[in-house]
Each structure stands twice: as structure tokens, then as C-alpha cells.
Amino acid sequence: MIEINNLTKRYKSFQAVNNSSFNVEKGEIFGFLGPNGAGKSTTINILSTMLQPTSGTVTINGYDVIKQQNQVRESIGIIFQQNTLDEKLTAKENLMLHCKFYGVPRASRKHRIDEVLEIVDLQESINTLVEKFSGGMQRRLEIARGLLHYPKVLFLDEPTVGLDPQTRAHVWEYILKLKEKENITMFLTTHYLDEAEISDRIAIMDQGEIIAIDTPKRLKQKIGGDIIEITTSDNEAAMKEIENNFNVVALSLKDDVIYCKVKNSDAFVSEFIKTLKTPLTGLDIRKPTLNDVFLSFTGREIRD
Amino acid sequence: MIELVGLTKKFKHNEAVKNLNMFIEKGEIVGLLGPNGAGKSTAISMMASLSEPTGGDVRFNNNSILKNPAPLRKVVGMVPQEIALYDDLTAEENMQFFGRIYRLRGQVLKRKIDEVLEQIGLSERRKQVVRKFSGGMKRRLNIGVAMLHDPELLIMDEPAVGIDPQSRNYILETVKRLNEERQMTVLYTSHYMEEVEYLCDRIYIMDQGNLIASGTKEEIKQILSAEKTISIKTNRLNDRFLSLLEESPTINQVVAGEKEVTITVPKEINMFPKLINLAEKVELELRSVEVKTPTLEDVFLHLTGRALRD
Amino acid sequence: MEGIIAIWQRDIIKFFRDRPRMVGSFSMPILFLVVFGIGMGGSMESLVSAGTNAQNFNYTEFIFPGIVSMTLLMTSIFSSLSIIQDRDFGYMREILVSPVSRVNIAIGKMLGSASVALLQGVMMFVLLPVLGIGIDLVSFFQVLPVMFLMACAFSSLGLLVASLLNSMQGFQLVVNIFVMPMIFLSGALFPLNNMPGWVNFLVTLNPVTYGVDLMKHIMIDVESLNAAVREEMGLNLTFFGQPVTITGELFFLLGFTAVLILLATLSFRRANS
Numbered sequence: 009m010i011e012i013n014n015l016t017k018r019y020k021s022f023q024a025v026n027n028s029s030f031n032v033e034k035g036e037i038f039g040f041l042g043p044n045g046a047g048k049s050t051t052i053n054i055l056s057t058m059l060q061p062t063s064g065t066v067t068i069n070g071y072d073v074i075k076q077q078n079q080v081r082e083s084i085g086i087i088f089q090q091n092t093l094d095e096k097l098t099a100k101e102n103l104m105l106h107c108k109f110y111g112v113p114r115a116s117r118k119h120r121i122d123e124v125l126e127i128v129d130l131q132e133s134i135n136t137l138v139e140k141f142s143g144g145m146q147r148r149l150e151i152a153r154g155l156l157h158y159p160k161v162l163f164l165d166e167p168t169v170g171l172d173p174q175t176r177a178h179v180w181e182y183i184l185k186l187k188e189k190e191n192i193t194m195f196l197t198t199h200y201l202d203e204a205e206i207s208d209r210i211a212i213m214d215q216g217e218i219i220a221i222d223t224p225k226r227l228k229q230k231i232g233g234d235i236i237e238i239t240t241s242d243n244e245a246a247m248k249e250i251e252n253n254f255n256v257v258a259l260s261l262k263d264d265v266i267y268c269k270v271k272n273s274d275a276f277v278s279e280f281i282k283t284l285k286t287p288l289t290g291l292d293i294r295k296p297t298l299n300d301v302f303l304s305f306t307g308r309e310i311r312d
Numbered sequence: 313m314i315e316l317v318g319l320t321k322k323f324k325h326n327e328a329v330k331n332l333n334m335f336i337e338k339g340e341i342v343g344l345l346g347p348n349g350a351g352k353s354t355a356i357s358m359m360a361s362l363s364e365p366t367g368g369d370v371r372f373n374n375n376s377i378l379k380n381p382a383p384l385r386k387v388v389g390m391v392p393q394e395i396a397l398y399d400d401l402t403a404e405e406n407m408q409f410f411g412r413i414y415r416l417r418g419q420v421l422k423r424k425i426d427e428v429l430e431q432i433g434l435s436e437r438r439k440q441v442v443r444k445f446s447g448g449m450k451r452r453l454n455i456g457v458a459m460l461h462d463p464e465l466l467i468m469d470e471p472a473v474g475i476d477p478q479s480r481n482y483i484l485e486t487v488k489r490l491n492e493e494r495q496m497t498v499l500y501t502s503h504y505m506e507e508v509e510y511l512c513d514r515i516y517i518m519d520q521g522n523l524i525a526s527g528t529k530e531e532i533k534q535i536l537s538a539e540k541t542i543s544i545k546t547n548r549l550n551d552r553f554l555s556l557l558e559e560s561p562t563i564n565q566v567v568a569g570e571k572e573v574t575i576t577v578p579k580e581i582n583m584f585p586k587l588i589n590l591a592e593k594v595e596l597e598l599r600s601v602e603v604k605t606p607t608l609e610d611v612f613l614h615l616t617g618r619a620l621r622d
Numbered sequence: 623m624e625g626i627i628a629i630w631q632r633d634i635i636k637f638f639r640d641r642p643r644m645v646g647s648f649s650m651p652i653l654f655l656v657v658f659g660i661g662m663g664g665s666m667e668s669l670v671s672a673g674t675n676a677q678n679f680n681y682t683e684f685i686f687p688g689i690v691s692m693t694l695l696m697t698s699i700f701s702s703l704s705i706i707q708d709r710d711f712g713y714m715r716e717i718l719v720s721p722v723s724r725v726n727i728a729i730g731k732m733l734g735s736a737s738v739a740l741l742q743g744v745m746m747f748v749l750l751p752v753l754g755i756g757i758d759l760v761s762f763f764q765v766l767p768v769m770f771l772m773a774c775a776f777s778s779l780g781l782l783v784a785s786l787l788n789s790m791q792g793f794q795l796v797v798n799i800f801v802m803p804m805i806f807l808s809g810a811l812f813p814l815n816n817m818p819g820w821v822n823f824l825v826t827l828n829p830v831t832y833g834v835d836l837m838k839h840i841m842i843d844v845e846s847l848n849a850a851v852r853e854e855m856g857l858n859l860t861f862f863g864q865p866v867t868i869t870g871e872l873f874f875l876l877g878f879t880a881v882l883i884l885l886a887t888l889s890f891r892r893a894n895s
Contacts, residue, residue, distance in 0.1 A: 044446050044476045056719055060895075081721040089474075092712035096636050108628035109720035129620060142622040144348055153716075169474040172347040172503045173612055174620055199476045200504065278547065278597040281588055290584045292603045302477060310433055310478045312446050 009034040009161055009193040010055065015064035017050050024050040026216035027064070032161075032209075035191040037183070039198070039207030039224075041302060044311045047216040048197055049165075055195070056086055056163060069160045082110065085159030087150050089166045095139035099130060099149055102138060103156060110157035124152035127182055144175035151182060161193045162186070168203060180206060201298040210298070214306045228296045231304045233257055234273035236280075238266040239290035246286040254280065313338040313373065313497055314359065314384075314465060320367035321354050328354040330521040331368065336465070341491050341498040343512035345505075345612060348621045351521040352501050353393070353469060359499070360390050360467055389463030391471045395450050396457075397442050403429065403453055404438040407460060414461035424460050431486060432456040448479030455483065459490075465497045466490075472507060484510055505608040515608075519616045533606055534579070535615065539564065542583060543574045545599040546591065553594045560586070625722030629730030630737065633701065637738045647700075647742055651693045652749075658685050658811050659753065666812075670854055679851055683755050687765075687837035688810025690746050691830060694769060695776045697742045699801055701735035702780025703793060718894055728781060728890040732883060735777035740770050757841060765840045771875050772833040778882035785886070785893040810834045813856035826861060829878045832871040835859050839868055 010032035017025040025047045032038040042048045053059035055066060057077045066073045069083035093102050100121060107117045125131045128148035138146060147167065154162055164183070168176045184206065186192050198204055204224070211221040220227060240246040243266055250259060250268060254276070258269040270276040273293045281288065296304075319332040329351040336342045346352045357363045359370055361381035370377045372384040397406050404425060411421045429435045432452040442450060455471055468487070472480045484507060490496045502508055508515060515532050517525040525532055546553070549571060557566045557575060562583070565576040577583050584601065591598050606614075637644070659682040666681045708714040717727055744766070750757060783796050805811065807821065808830035817825065825831055835857070838844070844857055852858055859866040 042476075043478045044448055058715075058719060078721045078723075081719060084719075086715075086719055088712065088715055090712045090715075092716040094632065094636075094713050095711075096639060097632070101632075101635060105628050105632055106716070106720075108624045108631075109717065109722050111624060111721065142348055144620070145622050166474065170470070170503070172621070173505070173609060174347050174616070174618060176503070177613070177618060178620055199474070199480070201477065202506075274545065274599045277601070278599050281591075281598050288584060288588060290582055291601050293600050299477065303481075306478070308478060308481060310448070310482045311476070312437075312449050312479075 009036070009069060010038075010195065011065075011067045012051075012055075013065045015051070015054065015066060016062045017047075017054060017059070018062045023216050025054070025061070028213070028216070028218050029064075030211055030218055030221055032193060032195060034193055035187065036208045037187055037194045037196060037206055039196050039204040039210040040213065041197065041201065041204060041210060042213035043306050046213045046306075046311075048213055051213070052163060052165060052195075052197070056084060057081055082157065083160045084163060085154035085157065085161070086163045087154045087165065087167050089169060091146055091150070093138045093146055093150060093153075096137065098135050098137055099125070099141075100134045102149065103153055106153050106156050112157055120156055124155045127155065127185070128152045129178070144171050147171060147175070147179065148182075151179065155186070155192075158190075159192065161195060164194060164196045166198055167196070168198065168200065176203075201302050204298050212302060212305050220301075220305050224298055224301075227301045228298070231296055231301050233269055233271045234296065235294040236268045236270060236273055236277070237290075237292040237294065238268060238288065239264065240266070240284075241287045241289060246284065249284060249286060253283065315371040315374075316355070316359065316368065317371060318368035319355065319358060319365050319370065321351075321358060321363070322366045327521055329358070329365075332518075332521075332523055334516055334523065334526070336497055336499060338464070338497055339491070339495040340514060341487070341500060341512045343508035343515040344499060344501045344518065345503075345508060345515060346501075346518035347616050349520070350518040350616075352518055355518070356467055356469055356499070356501065360388055361385060362390075384465075386461075387464040389458035389461065389466045391455050391458045391466065391468040393469040393473070395454050397450060397453055399443040400441060402439050402441050403434055403445075403456075406442060406453065407457055410457040411460045416460060421460075424462075428456045428459050431459070431490070433482060448475040448482075451475050451479065452483060455486075462494075463496070465499070467499045469501050470503065471500075472502070472504075480507070487511060505612060509608050517612065517615055524615055525611075529608070533608065533611055535611055539576050540579050541574055541576050541604045542587075543572055543600075543602045543604065544587065545572050545601075547597040547599060549573065550594060550596065553590065553596055556590050556594065560590075562586075623726075625720070625726045626730040626733065629717065629722070629727060630734040633731075633734030633738055637741060644742070644745075647693070647697055648745070650696065651689045651746060654689050654692065654811065655682070655685070655749070655753070658689075662812075670851060673850065673854060679847070680755070682753050683842055684838070684855055685811055686746075686750075686753065686755060687841050688805075688808070688834050690743050690769070691772060691808070691810050691834045691837060692805050693746055694739045694743045694773050695801060695804060695830065697739035698735050698773050698776035699780035699783075699796070701738050702731065702777050703784050703787075703796070704735075705731055705781070705784050706787060706793075724891040724894055725887050727894075728887040729883075731890075732774065732777045732781055732886060735780060736770065736773035739773040739777065740766075743769050743773070761840050765837055768833065768836050768840065768872075768875070771879055772830075775829060775833075775875070775879040775882050778879070778886035781886040782882065782889050785889045804828055804830045807831075808834050809856050813854065815854070815856055829875065831859070832866070832874050835866070836868065836871045836875065 013029050015025055015028045040048060050059065054061050055068065055073065057073050057080050060074065068080050071079040071083060073080050103121045104117065112120060125134060128151055130145065130148055130152065133145065138149065141149065151167065168179050171179065180203065183194060187194060196207060204210055207224060209221065209223055210227060211218050243261060243264060247259065247261060247266060250256060256268050256270050260267045313336055315335040316332050319329055321329040332355055344352050358365050361377050361384055377384045398409065401409065407425045407428065408421065411424065416424060429438055432455060434449060434452060437449065442453065451472060458466060472483045487498060488511060491498055500508065500511055509529060512529065514528055515526065516523060525535060549568065554566065554568055554573065557563055557573065562581050563575050563577055567574045587598065587601065663681040667679055670679050705714065807825050808828050810830065814825050838857065844852065
């Protein structure tokens with residue numbers, strides 16, 4: 009659905025995107041992550057025809073983003089990070105204008121407006137001025153608007169920023185519902201990595217390059233292992249035993265709990281329980297989160 | 313240090329805060345949570361003496377701030393939810409401006425600016441106009457200007473919203489460090505439970521103007537359930553193992569999957585030795601034992617409901 | 623085409639919704655009417671009468687077209703500059719990522735601003751009875767296209783400036799450099815006779831001069847005025863020595879508007895490509 013080949017964007021003083029290539033499949037939720045200044049915004053701006061690449065090609069829905077801008081624009085919907093509603097207009101007026109911008113057939117406009125408002129539970133506020141909406145409602149309205157012209161690809165740029173947990177949960181529900189019902193391809197960015205878990209695949213960009221791309225599960229496996237928290241009746245003896253008899257990546261003791269980092273917890277645990285002589289009193293496995301994955305690929309250092 | 317007693321705020325059409333009781337001790341980091349429209353921001357602004365309650369009292373070191381807010385104002389720092397900086401001024405000029413509001417002058421101001429810029433990691437960007445800053449840098453500076461006068465109490469209203477993980481971690485770590493090194497008291501609100509979980513000693517949860525829960529992190533999490541679930545993976549499952557589990561008096565519930573079984577037990581019980589024992593009896597290999605305790609987000613959604621607020 | 627209409631429509635809806643702005647943009651023209659019409663009117667009328675022996679001269683009637691032009695100019699430029707706000711508040715992105723072409727966006731915006739200005743200008747006519755000025759229906763319908771043409775020209779000018787400006791900071795500058803001089807150096811509020819050469823030069827190049835003059839010729843029964851009054855009130859315009867005809871003015875205005883629309887569209891496209 010999206011094909012990116014050798015994409016490069018150079019500015020005077022620096023290179024924002026450096027020879028990146030990747031594809032996004034139809035119907036996929038694709039998570040696009042990276043720290044500040046990684047080149048994410050530049051990439052999204054190129055994909056949404058707002059910016060010309062220095063070199064490389066991008067096609068969306070089979071159309072070239074440079075040569076076939078109009079077809080690309082018709083194929084995509086964008087939920088911007090920043091509010092782009094006209095607050096002086098009502099919800100309906102905002103949606104109606106969008107229909108006109110995208111040439112939605114006159115006869116189906118009313119039906120579609122009702123349809124998208126229902127998805128985001130805003131039917132009752134259809135004639136309310138957007139400035140009277142709360143932040144969460146505005147966000148939901150923007151999602152509705154992005155769907156009006158039945159886009160093939162939906163770009164969601166940090167769609168849940170600043171929302172309360174209730175609204176956030178609903179936004180993700182809408183997104184999953186859309187994926188199931190409409191098979192829309194979603195290109196998603198977020199700074200909250202637990203949210204990126206819903207992605208089918210994730211790409212991490214840093215300093216203009218794609219440094220990792222895979223399913224969340226495999227990415228977690230890649231960063232080398234699970235942490236096993238062990239408590240025993242004699243921690244010191246256990247530590248010695250582990251050091252001598254087991255192959256662990258890292259081992260530490262803190263507050264009477266032994267932290268053991270291993271490549272694969274399943275294989276380790278069964279063997280461990282069988283052979284450890286010191287009596288065990290507890291064992292808990294902590295699998296890495298996407299947050300761990302992200303920080304292990306991009307480092308903890310702040311970027312600006 | 314600060315105490316809210318029966319604090320109430322009525323507006324024309326609604327009661328934003330209803331009879332709120334809350335306290336913060338010196339040196340604590342306290343989290344204030346709640347969905348949209350819960351009354352958090354209203355409560356905070358009354359606490360910082362920015363607006364007057366319609367009922368109740370705010371007591372700072374046992375004196376009401378309603379008649380005399382000056383002692384509180386001198387030591388409180390407020391980090392607002394919206395970024396309140398001058399876009400056309402540099403980081404340093406912004407700090408000078410806000411420093412003067414707190415009556416800092418000359419060498420003292422200069423030293424404080426250097427110190428705070430260092431703390432928020434912006435020393436090298438001090439001469440740059442704020443317009444050119446990224447979201448994370450603006451957030452950090454927004455916090456920095458509230459710290460110039462060495463506040464004893466820092467009130468932070470969603471200070472880390474919308475920024476990348478690196479910047480967010482940096483802010484959280486800075487707050488924690490300030491708390492540890494200088495005993496700075498912090499009230500922190502956020503919609504992101506991990507932040508609160510990392511920072512806060514105690515937590516208050518508000519909904520529709522009422523306080524609906526309060527306590528330490530552990531106490532709050534226990535609200536959801538006195539039980540924990542443990543998921544056990546073995547090399548294969550057999551019926552004997554399952555029936556042994558079911559017969560065990562301490563296990564409340566057993567749910568079997570293909571290669572996995574999930575059991576529910578009272579929170580305080582350590583099941584581990586028993587599980588090893590049982591597995592040995594039926595000659596099974598334990599592959600993994602994962603204890604799933606409810607997260608703060610689970611508790612939050614349990615208490616405040618999943619329904620949309622607007 | 624539908625895109626143009628949509629962008630135009632947005633401005634119209636917002637115009638009728640924003641009552642405070644509607645009232646606010648009346649305050650300036652009314653202030654000018656009061657200051658010039660009533661404040662200076664008496665002395666102007668007695669001066670003119672003394673110098674020309676004319677009895678039927680009404681100064682308010684003379685400046686009314688000028689003040690309407692001023693309303694058109696101000697409203698057009700301010701409405702066009704609102705695209706800077708759209709850019710700052712984000713709505714511009716919603717428009718720019720849509721399939722509507724850059725040229726159509728610019729035209730839609732230009733028409734929107736021009737229509738808003740025209741509406742505001744037409745509303746000024748409500749004041750005519752209060753001022754004791756009569757206007758016949760024919761003149762009214764004749765003056766409308768002239769007003770619309772002027773509104774289009776000024777809106778394009780606003781759009782051109784807006785696509786060159788980065789922020790609302792430049793706004794005040796634009797008003798000071800363009801708008802005020804264009805009004806004062808057009809004969810809209812007072813006759814510009816016996817000016818120094820360089821001022822005269824600016825007046826001659828100022829398109830507002832011809833728009834205002836056209837409106838005056840349509841709205842005031844110029845022929846019935848005595849020749850001395852006409853001369854005194856600057857109604858005999860010349861273009862580098864040549865007397866200016868109504869047809870000439872119309873063509874000049876048309877050409878000027880066309881060029882501005884072209885420039886505005888191109889500049890908008892360049893700024894947002």
C-alpha cells in the first residue's frame with residue numbers, strides 16, 4: 009500500500025532522512041516510532057505530499073507522491089498532531105467542508121457524516137460549535153473527518169496526545185474497529201509506546217535512518233531477553249549457583265530480589281527450577297516492553 | 313505542608329469540586345489523577361491561590377491562605393498545562409522575565425538561571441529563541457521558569473504531555489532528583505499512569521468533583537482486587553496437574569488454556585514453592601511463572617469507569 | 623470548482639456568525655464619517671460655497687463613497703490576512719493536504735474575502751438615510767460591480783502580502799505601509815488639490831484613487847454640480863496631464879485587479895508548494 013524506496017531529504021545544514029526504504033502492507037497497522045528529530049515528521053510530510061523529497065520514490069495506493077499528488081491526496085486521510093478544525097464552525101460544517109474539498113458525491117454526504125459521527129460517538133453534538141468541544145471531543149471529530157472520504161491509508165500523527173485514559177481507550181477502539189471493518193491501512197506515530205503495541209509492525213527511525221523494523225513481538229525478542237526476578241531462602245548461595253551453572257546475560261541483587269537477564273526465559277526457567285539447589289520462594293518473569301525496545305535502540309540520551 | 317479542608321467550588325451550572333479533603337506532607341511527591349472534567353485543574357488553581365473557593369479552606373503550614381496567601385505564594389511554583397513562554401524571547405530572556413516577577417535580581421538571578429538551565433538540560437540552548445525549540449525543550453523550559461525561586465512546593469499540571477520518551481524520562485528523572493536532593497514537595501497530575509507510578513509516593517483520584525480514592529500506590533492497587541493472577545506455562549498440560557490445582561484450597565480459580573493455565577490466588581500468598589511441588593508430583597516442567605498484578609491504569613479505569621466523559 | 627465554493631463558503635458562514643467583528647469593523651468607518659462628515663463638513667461646505675457660490679453642495683455625500691472604499695480596503699485585506707491565522711492555528715493544513723489545487727485555494731480565499739468586504743461595504747448603505755443622502759436604485763446596482771472589483775483587487779493584495787509574511791507580527795506594518803497611505807492618498811476623504819509633485823505622482827499611481835472616483839461619479843450627480851465645485855473637490859482627475867474618463871478608470875481597475883489576482887495566486891502557490 010505504501011512503498012518507500014531510497015527516500016532522502018536533505019536540508020542545507022543536515023540530512024533529515026537518509027536513504028530509507030520500507031513498505032507498508034494493505035490493511036496493516038504500521039507503527040512509526042522515533043525520538044525527537046529522528047526524521048519522522050519529515051517522512052510523514054513527504055508521504056502526505058506536503059514536502060518534496062530530495063531523492064528516492066514513494067508510492068501510496070500505487071500513485072507516486074510527486075507526480076500524482078492529487079490521486080495520493082484522495083487516497084489518504086490525515087489526523088494531525090495539532091488541532092486542524094475550524095473552531096468557529098459547527099461539527100457538521102467542518103465535515104461538510106471536508107466533503108467538498110474531497111469531492112464526496114453530494115448525494116452521499118449526509119449519510120457519510122452521520123456514519124463517521126456514529127463511529128466516534130458524536131451524533132448528538134453535530135450542530136455544536138467546535139470551540140465548545142473538549143479536547144477529547146475535538147480529537148474524535150478529527151478522526152471522524154479523516155474518514156469521511158473513505159481513505160485507503162489513514163495517517164495518525166500522535167492521535168491520543170493529552171487525552172484522558174477513557175478517551176484514549178476509545179480512540180484505540182475506533183482504530184481497531186476501522187481496521188477490522190474497513191481494512192484501512194494505518195500509519196501511526198506515538199510517543200507512548202504501550203500504545204504502539206496494537207501495531208502489526210513497527211519501524212523505529214533514528215537520525216534519518218530506519219534502525220529496526222519488525223513485529224512488536226520479534227522486536228522484543230531481539231533486544232535480548234527477559235528479566236527473571238527470583239527470591240530464594242538464601243540469595244547469596246543462589247547467586248553463586250547461578251553464576252557458576254547458568255548462562256545469564258546479567259545478574260544483580262537488589263532489595264532481596266535477584267534480577268537475572270536471560271535470552272529466552274522459557275528454556276531457562278524449566279532447567280533452572282529443576283537444577284537449582286537453593287530452595288526457591290518466588291519467581292517472576294518480566295518480558296521487555298516496547299518502551300525497553302525503543303530505548304535500547306535509540307538510547308536514553310535526550311536529543312535537544 | 314498544605315491541606316485542603318472541605319474545599320468546594322461552585323460555578324453557575326455545576327459544582328466542579330465538592331468537599332475535597334487532601335493533604336501533602338513536606339518532601340512528598342503526590343499524584344492527582346482523574347478523567348476529563350474531574351475537577352483537578354480547578355482544585356489545583358485553588359490550591360495555588362489562583363482562584364477562590366466557594367467553600368472550605370486551603371491551609372498552608374496550618375494557616376489559611378484565603379485571608380493571607382502571601383506565605384504560600386512565596387514558596388509555590390506552578391507549571392501550567394499550557395506552555396506559558398514568550399516565543400520571541402530566548403530561553404535565558406524568558407527566565408530573566410519570570411525571575412523578575414519573583415523579585416530575583418542581578419547576580420542572584422544570574423546564578424539561579426545558570427543553575428536551572430543546567431538542571432533542565434538547556435544550558436547550551438540558552439541564547440536560542442523559544443520559537444525554534446522542539447516540544448520537549450519547551451516543556452522543559454516551562455518547568456524551569458517555575459523553579460527559579462527555589463519553590464518548596466511545585467505544582468505540575470500534566471507537565472510532560474506530548475513529548476518523546478527521551479524527553480519525558482528526563483523530566484521525570486529531574487523531578488525525582490529535585491525531590492530527593494532538595495526535599496522539594498511536588499503535586500503531579502497526568503493522564504499517563506506510568507508517570508505517576510514512577511514518581512509518586514501517594515495518589516489521589518478524583519472524579520466528577522469528588523475524591524474517590526486515595527492512598528499509597530500499593531493501597532490504590534489493592535482497591536481493585538485482593539487477588540493476583542498467575543499464569544503458568546509448562547511443557548505440556550495434563551489433567552492430573554489441573555485437578556491438583558483445582559483441589560488446592562488456596563487457589564480460587566483455575567482457567568486452562570492450551571499450554572497455559574491461569575490461576576487466581578489471594579494476594580498475600582506465595583504460591584511458588586507449592587507450584588514447584590505440584591509440578592514435580594506430576595512430572596511436569598514449569599516453563600514460566602508470571603504474576604500479573606493490576607496496573608494503576610486498570611485501577612483507574614475500574615474506579616472511574618470506561619465511559620467517555622464528553 | 624467545488625473546492626473554491628467550499629473555501630468561499632467558510633468565510634461567508636464565519637462572517638455572519640461573528641457579530642462582534644461585524645460591529646467592530648463598522649466602528650472605524652463611522653468614526654471617519656463623524657470626524658470628516660460632521661466635524662469638517664461644516665467648514666468644508668462653507669469654504670467651498672464661499673469660493674464657488676454653489677448652494678447645493680453636500681460634503682458628506684462627497685466622502686461617503688470614499689469611506690465605503692475604505693471599508694472595502696480594510697475588510698478585504700484583513701480577511702485575506704486571516705490565512706496567516708489559519709496557518710498558525712492549523713486549518714490551513716487541512717486544506718493543503720486535500721485534493722483542492724493551490725490555485726483554487728487562492729481563488730476561493732480571494733473570493734471569500736472579497737465577498738465579505740462587499741457585504742460589509744453594502745451594509746454601509748444602511749447609514750444613507752441617517753446621513754440624509756438619497757441614492758436611486760440604478761446607481762446602487764451600478765456601483766455594486768465596481769465595489770466588487772475593488773474588493774477583489776484588495777483581497778488579492780492581502781493574499782499576496784499574506785503569502786510573503788511569516789507571522790501576524792508583520793500585520794501592523796502592512797496596515798501602516800499600505801492601507802492608510804492608500805486611503806489618504808486617494809482623495810477618498812478630502813480633495814487632493816495643489817499637492818506637491820511627488821504626492822501627486824503617488825496619487826496618480828494609487829488604484830484606490832480611480833475606484834473612489836468611479837464610485838463618486840456613479841453615486842453623486844456630478845453633472846449637476848457647478849464646474850468650480852467639481853474642480854475644488856478633485857472630481858476632474860488627470861492621468862499625467864490626460865483627463866481620466868470613466869471607461870478608462872474601469873479598464874484600469876479591471877487590469878489592475880487581474881494582475882493582482884494573478885500575482886496573489888502565483889505567490890500563494892509558490893509559498894505552499
